[in-house]
Each structure stands twice: as C-alpha cells, then as structure tokens.
Amino acid sequence: MVRVVFLHPDLGIGGAERLVVDAAVALRSRGCSVQIWTAHYDPQHCFSETLSPDLPVVCVGDWLPTSVFGYFHALCAYLRMIYLTIYLVLFSGEEFDVVFCDQVSACIPFLRLARQRKKVLFYCHFPDQLLTQRRSALKRLYRGPIDWFEELTTGMADRILVNSQFTAKVFKQTFPKLSEIHTDVLYPSLNSSAFDDEVEGLGGLLPEGRSFIYLSINRYERKKNLPLALQALANLKDRLSVGEWERVHLVMAGGYDERVVENVEHYEELRSLVTSLGLEDHVTFLRSFSDKQKLSLLHNSTCVLYTPSNEHFGIVPIESMYLRCPVIAVNSGGPLESVAHEETGFLCEPTPERFSEAMQNFVSDPKLKQRMGQAGRERVQQRFSMQAFTEQLYSHIASLTQ
Known part of the structure; x- marks a missing residue:
C-alpha cells in the first residue's frame, strides 16, 4: 500500500x-x-x-x-x-x-x-x-x-x-x-458523485418571478474581476425590454474568509458598485455558501459568468457544465481548454458589452440553456x-x- x-x-x-x-x-x-x-x-x-x-x-x-x-x-x-x-x-x-x-x-x-x-x-x-x-x-x-x-x-x-x-x-x-x-x-x-445528490430549491433566496438567473462563483478577490459581472448586468438592462429585465437576476456567490482583508474589502466594493449601477433589486450576494446551496444554484441558474482573465484552469466551468449549466467565460487561459465556444457556452473578450451580448442570447432563445447544458454535461464526462x-x-x- x-x-x-x-x-x-x-x-x-x-x-x-x-x-x-x-x-x-x-x-x-x-x-x-x-x-x-x-x-x-x-x-x-x-x-x-x-x-x-x-x-x-x-x-x-x-x-x-x-x-x-x-x-x-x-x-x-x-x-x-x-x-x-x-x-x-x-x-x-x-x-x-x-x-x-x-x-x-x-x-x-x-x-x-x-x-x-x-x-x-x-x-x-x-x-x-x-x-x-x-x-x-x-x-x-x-x-x-x-x-x-x-x-x-x-x-x-x-x-x-x-x-x-x-x-x-x-x-x-x-x-x-x-x-x-x-x-x-x-x-x-469533477468528483461527480458529489454533484449527483438530490437538489433542493433556492428556498426564497431570490425574488419571485426571476426566470433568467445568472450566477458568478468565485472568491471575493480583485484578480477575479468580479465587477465585470455587475457591469455586464447593467449593460444587459439596456438591451432588454422592461418585461424581460424584470425576470433577470444575478447571484454573486463567493468564497469569503473574514481573516482575509481583501475578501472583506472587495465584498464592500462590490456592494457599492451595485448601488452606483442601480442594480440593488437584481443582485443577491451569497458568502461562503454550502455544498448544497452550490448545487441548487448551479441547477437553477441560466448560466454561469466566469470573469477572471488568464485563469490557469478554473474548476467552476467544469462543475457548471456537468450540471448542465452553460458558461460565459473570458477567452483566455484555462477556459479555452474547458469551455467549447458556442457549444457549451461562450468565450468572450472581458468587456461588459461582449459579456452582455452572450447573456442576451439566453433571454432571446430560452431553449439555448438546454442545448448547451447537455453538450456541457457530455464534454465533462468525456474529458474531465x-x-x-x-x-x-x-x-x-x-x-x-x-
């Protein structure tokens, strides 16, 4: 042994x-x-x-x-x-x-x-x-x-x-x-057995009537470029009708450790950015979520926004695709090897305009999540x-x- x-x-x-x-x-x-x-x-x-x-x-x-x-x-x-x-x-x-x-x-x-x-x-x-x-x-x-x-x-x-x-x-x-x-x-x-557990509902985490749920999962660190997700959401608002916008929500879920000064500071910076962009009713922050909450979020989300540039690999896109949740990621680093562009998600320049364009695709075509989600599941099973x-x-x- x-x-x-x-x-x-x-x-x-x-x-x-x-x-x-x-x-x-x-x-x-x-x-x-x-x-x-x-x-x-x-x-x-x-x-x-x-x-x-x-x-x-x-x-x-x-x-x-x-x-x-x-x-x-x-x-x-x-x-x-x-x-x-x-x-x-x-x-x-x-x-x-x-x-x-x-x-x-x-x-x-x-x-x-x-x-x-x-x-x-x-x-x-x-x-x-x-x-x-x-x-x-x-x-x-x-x-x-x-x-x-x-x-x-x-x-x-x-x-x-x-x-x-x-x-x-x-x-x-x-x-x-x-x-x-x-x-x-x-x-x-991906230890898929940990992702095959029974999925619970979001349990009142989000306001009623939000059918297009975008999810960001990353530690509250500045190098993860989390403001990009918020700026893309603000840009998406200008692209949608009032009725469509009322059905949109973003969850900012992140690893958070009170011992880490940057986690504390950046969390407050992001909250201030939400206020300045007028997005208070369309953003929910979730710190240090449980494994069950993570499963529920990935299962119920329209897609994941993965914002770091030159990320060396990134496990979040793999987890997302396994749970049939498409990924919008920056077109550099590890996601170039994990996400198949226009098949399991979108690879974009790290700008609010390009991210919001990709986000709008899911509003315009409600069946896109299902198609990309299934392709993502198969990609993970084959490669990861x-x-x-x-x-x-x-x-x-x-x-x-x-």
Missing part, C-alpha cells in the same frame, strides 16, 4: 483546495493510505469530504502569522509551510512514501530531512510569483529572493504536474532554468471525469515508488 501525504498551506474552499481533496479521494479509492497536512483548517469552512474520518486532516502551525501588519503574506506562507514540513519529517513519526505538495514549493528541500529520501510530486496550479503585482521598487526587492527560491525549490521535485496546457506554457516562460524539465498535464476533475483523473494521478504516484 502506497502511503501519500498531502501538504497544502490553507485547506479552505478554493479551487486549489478542491483539487487536493479530489486527489486524496482518488488515491484512497485506489487503495493508497492518505493524509492531508495543512497549516490552517476550519471544519466550519471546508469541503465536506474532509469531515470524514477516512480522510484525516492534520493541522500544524496555525499559530504562526499569515502576515505582518497586513504585509509579507508570501514570506509568512513560506515560513508556515516550512514549519509544517519540518514537523512532519522530524517530529510526527509518520511513515510515508510520496509527498504531494502544491502552491508553495518552499517545503520541498526540507522533505530531504527525512531519514530516507521521499519522492515528491509537485502540482503547479500557476507560478506563485505571477499571482502578485509589483507596483513599487520595494515590492520588487522583497519578491526577488522569494521568486528565486520558488524556481530553485520547484526544480527539486521528482515530478511536476500542471493543470492545463496554458499553465505548462507559462511555467516554462516563468522558470527559464527549468525549461528542460518535463511537465505533465493533469486536468482537475474522476475516473480519468484517478488513473492518471495513480500512475504518476505508482511510478514514483517503483
């Missing part, structure tokens, strides 16, 4: 966390022993699978700061992961064969502290250094050593997987010293099934232990 430990910095409810949980569930189904080690875990803010005793979660180092007076987030994340790794290797007494780590590669050299060198699989969602802006010379000076260390430590992994062809290309551009290292693409999958994900991941793990 192969023993696999997952190392992840913060086991919340984002896309990266969804992949880690799915990977752990997949390997467990193939007879592997799995554990997830993390520096932060909140049973009230997690994926339901992690509550099962069959998927043990160990939290170490949560007492360490996540920032210093709102700064040095990356440095703190590195220190938390290094502490977590040292604790696992030197003090936990756990026996393991392979370590699956993602997001923060700083832990990899410290895994060599183990008595017998363990194999390391690193899953690159996207280079960390590209996830932050460097507007000042001081920020560039601060990030310089961290960026250097990211490239150095990532190259120490025994195997590197990426989540899309787009990320594979960006990986080689970002880490020129690693350009000769082979990276395999392992698309995030849990079975395909499991077999590919297990083959990588097994080859590392041979």
